[in-house]
Amino acid sequence: MRFEDFNLDPMINEGLQAMGFEKPTPIQEKAIPLIMSGVDIIGCAQTGTGKTAAFILPVLHHLLQNPTKGVNTIILAPTRELAMQIDQQIEGFSYFTNASSIAVYGGGDGQDYVRQKRALKTGADIIIATPGRLISLIGSKEVDLSQLNHLILDEADRMLDMGFHDDIMKIISALPKKRQTLLFSATMPPNIRKLAKGIMGSYEEISIKISKPAEGIDQRAIMAHDPQKEALLTEVLKNDDFQSVIVFASTREKVKNIARTLKKRGDKVQDFHSDLDQSEREKIMQQFKARNLRVLIGTDILSRGIDVEGIDLVVNFDVPPDPEDYVHRIGRTARASKTGTAITFINPRDIPKFRQIEKLIEKELKKEQPPSELGEGPQYRSAGRNRGGGKGGKRHGRRSSRNPKGKRRGGSFRSGKKSGGGSRRGGGSNRKSR
Ligand code: AMP
Numbered sequence: 001m002r003f004e005d006f007n008l009d010p011m012i013n014e015g016l017q018a019m020g021f022e023k024p025t026p027i028q029e030k031a032i033p034l035i036m037s038g039v040d041i042i043g044c045a046q047t048g049t050g051k052t053a054a055f056i057l058p059v060l061h062h063l064l065q066n067p068t069k070g071v072n073t074i075i076l077a078p079t080r081e082l083a084m085q086i087d088q089q090i091e092g093f094s095y096f097t098n099a100s101s102i103a104v105y106g107g108g109d110g111q112d113y114v115r116q117k118r119a120l121k122t123g124a125d126i127i128i129a130t131p132g133r134l135i136s137l138i139g140s141k142e143v144d145l146s147q148l149n150h151l152i153l154d155e156a157d158r159m160l161d162m163g164f165h166d167d168i169m170k171i172i173s174a175l176p177k178k179r180q181t182l183l184f185s186a187t188m189p190p191n192i193r194k195l196a197k198g199i200m201g202s203y204e205e206i207s208i209k210i211s212k213p214a215e216g217i218d219q220r221a222i223m224a225h226d227p228q229k230e231a232l233l234t235e236v237l238k239n240d241d242f243q244s245v246i247v248f249a250s251t252r253e254k255v256k257n258i259a260r261t262l263k264k265r266g267d268k269v270q271d272f273h274s275d276l277d278q279s280e281r282e283k284i285m286q287q288f289k290a291r292n293l294r295v296l297i298g299t300d301i302l303s304r305g306i307d308v309e310g311i312d313l314v315v316n317f318d319v320p321p322d323p324e325d326y327v328h329r330i331g332r333t334a335r336a337s338k339t340g341t342a343i344t345f346i347n348p349r350d351i352p353k354f355r356q357i358e359k360l361i362e363k364e365l366k367k368e369q370p371p372s373e374l375g376e377g378p379q380y381r382s383a384g385r386n387r388g389g390g391k392g393g394k395r396h397g398r399r400s401s402r403n404p405k406g407k408r409r410g411g412s413f414r415s416g417k418k419s420g421g422g423s424r425r426g427g428g429s430n431r432k433s434r
Contacts, residue, residue, distance in 0.1 A: 006032050008057060009064045011096040016057075019092045025050030027208040032058050038180060040203040042196050046186040048331055049208050052089050052154070055182050059150045060090070063099055063125055070144030074151050074175070075128040076168065078158040080105035080282060081289075083128045086154065090126060101126040106133040107282055117142050131159065131167035138174050148175050151199075156185040157192055161301065162278055165195070172199050186328070213327050213361060216339040221354065221365040223377035224345045229317055230261050232370050236343060237267065237295065242313040244288070247297040248329050250318040258317065259297050272298035300325060308332070314342045319350035323360040348378045 001024055003016050024032065027049045034041055035058035045051040055075075063072045077083045080103075087103035094101065102124040104116045113136070120127070120142050127134070127143070137143055151172070153159065159168065181200045185192050188207075196203065213219065224232050233247065249255045252273045259271035270284050270293050287293045289308050296302065300320070311333045320326045326344075333340025346354050346367065358364050367380040 001029055006036070006057070008032075008061045009097070011064065012057060012060055012093055014096040015093045018095060021053070025054075027051050027206065028054045028057070030206045030208070031055065034204055034206065035059065035180070035182060036061060040181045040200045041183070042188075042192075042200075042203055042205045043182070043184045044186070044188050044205070044207040045184060046328060046331070047155075051184050051208075052086055053093070055152050055154075055184065056086070056090055056093055059126075059152070059182075060093055060097070060099060062149065064097055066149070068125070068147035068149065069123075070147040071124065071127055072147065072149050073126045074134070074145075074148060074171075075126065075154060076131055076134070076152065076159065076171065077128060077154045078130065078162050078164065079278070079285075080107050080130055081285060082155060083130055086128045090128070099125045101128065103128045104133050104137060105130040106136075107279055131164045131171060134171055135167055138171065145175055148179055150180045150182065151175060152182045152184070154184050156183050156195065157187045157189065160191055160195065161274070165191075168195070169198070213330050213342070217330055217333060218339065218341045219330065219361075219363070219365055220341065220343045220368060221380075222343060222345055222368045222370060223380055224347060224370055224374075225378060226347055228370055228374050228377060229345050229347075230258060231374050232345060233258065233315060233317065234262070234265060235371055235374070236313075236315065237262070242341070243294060244291060244308075244311045245295045245313045245315065246302060246311055246329075246332050247295060247315040247317055248302065248320065249297065249299065250321075252299060254317070255297050255299055262295060262297075267295055268293050269295040269297065272296055272302050274299070274301055300329070302332075312340055314340070316342070316344040319344060319346055319353045319357070321353065323353075323357045326357045327361065346378075346380065351378075351381060 003013060003021060003024055006024075008016075027043065027045045031041065031043055031051075031054040035055060043051060043054065045054075059073050075083075075086055077086060083103045083105045087101055090099075090101045100123070102116070102119050104120070104127060113133075116133070117137065117140060120137060129137075138145070153168065159165075181203075183192070183196055183200070183203075222232060236242070237245065247258065249258060252275060255271045255273050259269050262269040270287070272281065272284055276284070284293070284296070285308070288296050297317075314330050314333045316326070316329060320329055330342035333342060344354070344365075370377045
């Protein structure tokens with residue numbers, strides 16, 4: 001299938017050509033015709049699938065066919081970074097059209113607010129906003145929403161995680177009832193379905209799951225008992241090739257402990273979890289993007305939606321509970337066809353979980369041992385006859401001991417592959433009108 005097959009406005013096709021988009025991604029193939037037909041949809045898709053273009057292109061097409069005087073489309077996004085990224089994509093797709101867009105978000109200074117208010121007054125077809133800032137702007141009566149045709153919620157699960165539910169409902173109460181609503185979310189927990197029921201009529205559901213990690217990721221697995229893991233991480237980080245690192249751990253407490261240990265060693269490290277408020281999280285992300293932080297340690301809250309380019313290494317300090325989460329987490333590296341490394345620490349309890357992951361990725365990884373000075377790690381029981389890991393199952397390999405010294409050859413922590421480049425996304429002006 002080609003983009004021309006959607007019969008989008010020719011100006012949009014020109015923009016796509018200029019951006020080098022040739023073939024629609026699977027979610028674009030599914031979503032674009034549905035959205036063009038005018039139905040509400042829920043899309044279950046993660047960052048990296050092309051979901052942004054999937055909702056922008058049909059909305060832009062509709063806008064060009066049916067121009068409005070006031071705001072035509074509102075896109076709600078959880079963070080300023082995402083709002084800016086969406087705006088940049090719109091800028092590309094609409095380059096040959098006269099559609100205008102503006103990103104409005106909090107976190108800036110008072111001047112930012114004044115600038116955004118002024119820009120809105122002169123009119124914008126598409127507003128990409130974080131919920132809090134949009135509420136202030138609606139309150140100031142600077143925005144004409146009476147003509148609104150489309151409402152899009154991007155990364156809805158993350159917005160709910162960040163406590164935006166009431167803000168979203170408040171915004172929706174200020175919008176015309178007759179509109180098209182599109183909700184995108186990386187996961188579909190019950191609170192998302194409840195939100196959808198509250199704000200949409202009948203809707204179509206589409207789902208695109210990434211079940212294969214990108215080819216460019218060098219995936220590694222190291223066997224480690226829990227008490228060995230912090231020292232093992234420290235060893236891994238001795239490799240200077242890894243300059244931009246994300247570490248995932250299962251609980252907030254663990255995240256904090258690991259951060260404390262690494263900080264003591266003088267690494268530029270920051271913990272990232274739900275105890276931090278949004279502005280703190282954004283500040284940390286900015287520092288990480290600017291490469292002023294080497295290591296970001298977080299719970300799964302980190303794996304959603306961040307689009308930082310040039311991450312060299314993702315470490316799964318614990319095996320993620322869900323195989324899809326593994327793909328999701330390691331997808332933070334090797335983005336946009338670059339290469340990167342993902343290392344997973346496996347303790348004996350997590351072996352069955354890791355088998356599920358290998359099943360999903362259809363690949364068996366070599367199970368490395370920690371360096372000898374850290375003692376012997378557990379043995380990986382091969383799958384096969386031992387399914388289910390029940391007590392009576394026959395086990396292969398030697399029994400592991402906790403800290404026997406110097407029995408095995410240490411693993412090397414050379415990355416082999418290295419990703420390059422920093423973030424190319426910048427701030428810049430936040431309004432365009434052509
Ligand atoms: P998204 O999942 O929307 O964040 O998109 C991930 C990246 O893929 C972005 O950098 C897009 O510009 C790019 N992209 C999306 N759709 C396509 C496509 N059909 N062809 C080429 N690149 C694409």
